[in-house]
Amino acid sequence: MSEHAEDVRKQVKVYIGVFIALSVLTVVTVLVAGLDVSVPVGLLIGLLIALVKGSLVAFFFMHLSHEKKLIYGTLVLTVFFFLVLIFVPIFALTGSFESPEHLYDFEAPTSVHEH
Amino acid sequence: MSETEGGAPAHGAHGAHEDHAPEGFWRKYIFSVDHKMIGIQYGITALIFLFFGFILMLLMRWQLAYPGEANPLLALVAGDGAEFFPGGKITDGFYNQLGAMHGTIMVFMGVVPLAVGAFGNYFVPLQIGAIDMAFPRLNMASYWSFFVGGVIMLASFFAEGGAAQAGWTAYPPLSEITPAKGQIMWLLGMVFLITSSLLGSINFVVTIIQLRAPGLTYMRMPFFVWAQLVTAFLLLLAFPPLEAAGFMQLSDKVFGSSFFLPSGLVVSSEQLGNSGGGSAILWQHLFWFLAHPEVYVLILPAMGIVAEVIANNTRKPLFGYKSLVYSLIFLGFMSFIVWAHHMFMTGMGEQVAAFFQTTTMIISIPSVVILTALFLSLWGGSIRFTTPMLFALGFLPMFGIGGLTGLPLGLTITDIPLHDTYYVIGHFHYVVAPGTLLGLFAGIYYWFPKMTGRKLNDVLGKIHFWGTFVCMNGVFWPMLHQGMSGVSRRLFDGGESYAHAQDVLWLNKVMSHSAFALFVFQLFFVVNFLWSYFAGKKVEENPWEATTLEWAAPTPPIPHGNFETVPTVYRGPYEYSVPGQERDFVPQDQAELA
Amino acid sequence: MEIPYTVDLRPDTRLTNPKLGIWLFLASEVMLFGALFSTYIFLRVANAEWGPHPDAKLNVWLGMINTFVLIASSVTMVMCWATLKMNQFKDFKRNLLYTVVLALTFMVIKSFEYGGKFSHDIFPSTSTFYATYFLMTGLHGIHVVGGVVVLVYFLGPGKKMWETEPEKFTNRIEVTGLYWHFVDLVWIFLFPTFYLLS
Numbered sequence: 056m057s058e059h060a061e062d063v064r065k066q067v068k069v070y071i072g073v074f075i076a077l078s079v080l081t082v083v084t085v086l087v088a089g090l091d092v093s094v095p096v097g098l099l100i101g102l103l104i105a106l107v108k109g110s111l112v113a114f115f116f117m118h119l120s121h122e123k124k125l126i127y128g129t130l131v132l133t134v135f136f137f138l139v140l141i142f143v144p145i146f147a148l149t150g151s152f153e154s155p156e157h158l159y160d161f162e163a164p165t166s167v168h169e170h
Numbered sequence: 171m172s173e174t175e176g177g178a179p180a181h182g183a184h185g186a187h188e189d190h191a192p193e194g195f196w197r198k199y200i201f202s203v204d205h206k207m208i209g210i211q212y213g214i215t216a217l218i219f220l221f222f223g224f225i226l227m228l229l230m231r232w233q234l235a236y237p238g239e240a241n242p243l244l245a246l247v248a249g250d251g252a253e254f255f256p257g258g259k260i261t262d263g264f265y266n267q268l269g270a271m272h273g274t275i276m277v278f279m280g281v282v283p284l285a286v287g288a289f290g291n292y293f294v295p296l297q298i299g300a301i302d303m304a305f306p307r308l309n310m311a312s313y314w315s316f317f318v319g320g321v322i323m324l325a326s327f328f329a330e331g332g333a334a335q336a337g338w339t340a341y342p343p344l345s346e347i348t349p350a351k352g353q354i355m356w357l358l359g360m361v362f363l364i365t366s367s368l369l370g371s372i373n374f375v376v377t378i379i380q381l382r383a384p385g386l387t388y389m390r391m392p393f394f395v396w397a398q399l400v401t402a403f404l405l406l407l408a409f410p411p412l413e414a415a416g417f418m419q420l421s422d423k424v425f426g427s428s429f430f431l432p433s434g435l436v437v438s439s440e441q442l443g444n445s446g447g448g449s450a451i452l453w454q455h456l457f458w459f460l461a462h463p464e465v466y467v468l469i470l471p472a473m474g475i476v477a478e479v480i481a482n483n484t485r486k487p488l489f490g491y492k493s494l495v496y497s498l499i500f501l502g503f504m505s506f507i508v509w510a511h512h513m514f515m516t517g518m519g520e521q522v523a524a525f526f527q528t529t530t531m532i533i534s535i536p537s538v539v540i541l542t543a544l545f546l547s548l549w550g551g552s553i554r555f556t557t558p559m560l561f562a563l564g565f566l567p568m569f570g571i572g573g574l575t576g577l578p579l580g581l582t583i584t585d586i587p588l589h590d591t592y593y594v595i596g597h598f599h600y601v602v603a604p605g606t607l608l609g610l611f612a613g614i615y616y617w618f619p620k621m622t623g624r625k626l627n628d629v630l631g632k633i634h635f636w637g638t639f640v641c642m643n644g645v646f647w648p649m650l651h652q653g654m655s656g657v658s659r660r661l662f663d664g665g666e667s668y669a670h671a672q673d674v675l676w677l678n679k680v681m682s683h684s685a686f687a688l689f690v691f692q693l694f695f696v697v698n699f700l701w702s703y704f705a706g707k708k709v710e711e712n713p714w715e716a717t718t719l720e721w722a723a724p725t726p727p728i729p730h731g732n733f734e735t736v737p738t739v740y741r742g743p744y745e746y747s748v749p750g751q752e753r754d755f756v757p758q759d760q761a762e763l764a
Numbered sequence: 765m766e767i768p769y770t771v772d773l774r775p776d777t778r779l780t781n782p783k784l785g786i787w788l789f790l791a792s793e794v795m796l797f798g799a800l801f802s803t804y805i806f807l808r809v810a811n812a813e814w815g816p817h818p819d820a821k822l823n824v825w826l827g828m829i830n831t832f833v834l835i836a837s838s839v840t841m842v843m844c845w846a847t848l849k850m851n852q853f854k855d856f857k858r859n860l861l862y863t864v865v866l867a868l869t870f871m872v873i874k875s876f877e878y879g880g881k882f883s884h885d886i887f888p889s890t891s892t893f894y895a896t897y898f899l900m901t902g903l904h905g906i907h908v909v910g911g912v913v914v915l916v917y918f919l920g921p922g923k924k925m926w927e928t929e930p931e932k933f934t935n936r937i938e939v940t941g942l943y944w945h946f947v948d949l950v951w952i953f954l955f956p957t958f959y960l961l962s
Binding site: 301304306371372375406407409417418421425426429433446452455456459730731 | 779781792796797807891899903
């Protein structure tokens with residue numbers, strides 16, 4: 056990395072700013088969890104906030120904002136496969152590529168374990 | 171920077187003979203960081219594991235040909251009280267151990283370490299003109315992790331209850347309710363083996379991207395290097411989910427969790443008493459997410475070797491280099507989204523099944539392009555039927571059969587009667603045994619002179635080839651037939667107790683006798699290897715008159731440096747029979763045309 | 765002979781070997797934790813009964829504190845690299861120490877949490893929620909410990925390299941930082957997943 060001390064000094068200000076943003080977003084996450092919304096909506100909001108926080112860490116702390124194409128390419132590929140791994144198995148659970156609302160349309164056997 | 175653009179520091183006359191304190195035995199041979207030594211370590215270890223896996227198969231084939239009869243070799247070892255083979259008779263539990271461990275050892279401890287760890291490690295740096303891998307110490311760590319994993323796997327045979335016995339696929343609930351301690355050791359062994367592959371794959375990708383010699387653009391790389399690059403990406407991204415699944419199964423077995431155990435499971439008429447809520451299908455998804463790309467890991471390096479050997483022995487460039495490379499990349503990408511074609515019978519819905527059927531059909535296209543390009547490379551060539559070339563030629567139709575027999579498995583309708591039958595075993599063995607193994611043998615015969623300065627004996631080599639080729643077909647072709655007759659896989663008695671198998675039972679003897687003969691023909695190779703290492707015909711640096719960079723290094727390449735001077739590349743990898751040249755080949759590092 | 769591009773940038777990729785290497789490693793880690801998140805989603809969707817026992821949920825406050833702790837450690841970590849670039853070795857050592865202390869704080873709080881669960885007879889065997897919770901936070905914890913080992917090495921004998929090869933040393937800290945930020949990133953997703961969304 057051929058950055059000069061002056062550029063780095065400016066970046067330090069950015070790091071502090073990101074820290075503040077992350078702290079605020081953490082508090083927001085906790086508050087949002089207390090809201091009275093349905094599960095899927097709550098999930099979505101929580102994940103979106105986490106995504107924003109993660110992006111801040113990645114772009115600023117990990118310097119991804121000025122990383123090379125090769126790194127970006129590898130990460131894009133990885134994220135694609137990550138999404139495949141997240142979504143495809145649950146689609147395989149249902150009959151098709153729709154939401155698993157009808158998953159419990161059967162008589163589940165009563166379970167025996169106690170808490 | 172004092173370096174030339176993109177070039178390594180040019181040490182000129184010093185070359186690779188810089189002052190090194192002479193290395194002690196341990197540093198030079200055991201804890202080496204030189205990619206060539208590590209490659210040899212991988213090679214020897216992998217060949218020993220391959221041999222062991224082969225023995226396991228021979229024991230199974232004995233049982234299948236002569237169900238219930240005492241195996242004479244086991245009888246020597248065992249008394250009547252032997253737990254798993256009393257008086258030499260293989261029990262059903264032991265048969266299952268043989269099956270599970272044969273698969274595990276061949277795939278994870280034999281073929282991949284040989285194809286990637288040995289050939290890849292030794293020849294990728296050489297073919298790109300580098301002095302070593304990017305991370306030599308990481309390379310050493312990869313080997314030792316592999317070694318430890320392998321030892322754990324072998325030791326598992328001595329664990330209480332025996333080795334893993336739920337298939338190389340280790341499906342729960344069976345893998346989790348089996349009391350055999352070997353199953354836990356299998357999981358531990360897998361963690362070490364997977365870690366080894368992950369560390370190695372990082373090394374390969376960085377090395378190929380960063381350490382190419384000046385002038386070696388991506389499209390001038392030998393196809394073998396491309397194959398190793400794609401393979402490394404597959405290992406990097408596909409293995410971690412299986413590592414995660416391995417931790418989960420370990421947790422189930424050791425901590426009593428229920429990642430893969432559904433609620434209300436009844437075992438031997440008793441409720442299991444675990445928390446439940448898990449899913450056996452989850453394991454299958456995570457396992458096959460790795461295991462499908464894994465099969466491309468098994469074939470790609472061998473394809474790479476076959477390509478090298480064909481170009482060299484036809485004295486002409488490969489047909490369709492660009493299409494070969496693009497197909498390779500496309501194949502690698504597609505391999506991540508076909509995995510559930512191993513799970514068509516698990517009750518998935520039509521749409522998802524159709525999705526995986528479609529991607530599976532699509533992935534056959536690049537495979538066909540690659541095979542066709544290799545076949546077309548023969549057209550108009552001056553074919554030299556050297557021993558490596560025989561193996562390379564043998565690979566082509568065998569991979570063709572392997573690939574074609576895969577099609578009915580990838581189509582959901584025809585998969586219904588064929589799933590979990592011997593047809594599947596026949597299909598995948600065609601690709602791996604007369605496929606990959608023939609390719610790897612081609613590599614051994616081809617590169618032995620560069621590693622040792624001697625050639626393997628031709629007569630023994632040709633006997634080895636023909637015997638292996640014929641016997642492998644004798645072992646695996648009948649499996650396709652048995653499978654289509656409905657004989658299930660993993661049957662301890664080979665189908666003896668099933669009415670629908672009676673007409674094809676005789677094939678068990680055919681296959682087993684072919685397997686025994688196959689063993690005998692491998693002895694020709696072992697003898698050839700050992701004899702030639704010490705007393706084989708000595709040859710100069712480039713006996714095959716090849717163009718790629720490894721042949722520009724001295725024989726054997728210089729420890730910790732490889733080349734006298736770092737080569738510069740001026741041309742593509744397969745400049746054979748260039749018009750107007752005196753010789754019928756122009757090495758990649760030759761600056762001027764004559 | 766020296767392996768090229770360990771410190772110098774390769775002209776066409778403009779990368780050093782360790783920089784490319786660590787990103788590839790992180791890509792594999794994305795797939796590792798990805799498989800675990802996939803497991804969480806799969807089991808939760810597939811299982812009609814999910815969630816911790818009503819009486820025994822996770823402590824949101826401890827989780828939130830730990831989130832702050834780890835974020836702070838990411839800041840001190842990136843400051844390690846920044847202070848080295850600005851040739852402020854004393855400040856670097858201070859930041860490195862803070863990072864280690866914060867990481868250990870995280871682990872201490874985690875052990876409190878685990879201990880609390882164990883003393884209430886809550887184990888991975890209790891339910892798939894807890895199985896997933898223990899495995900994912902446990903694996904994450906192992907990654908934290910691994911990071912601490914490396915950081916302590918740099919606090920100790922490792923820092924000698926600053927005197928002989930300062931640029932290589934700075935790169936090593938940068939690469940370590942990338943790993944560390946990733947560990948923080950995973951926690952950023954773990955926290956809401958387990959503490960807030962059940």
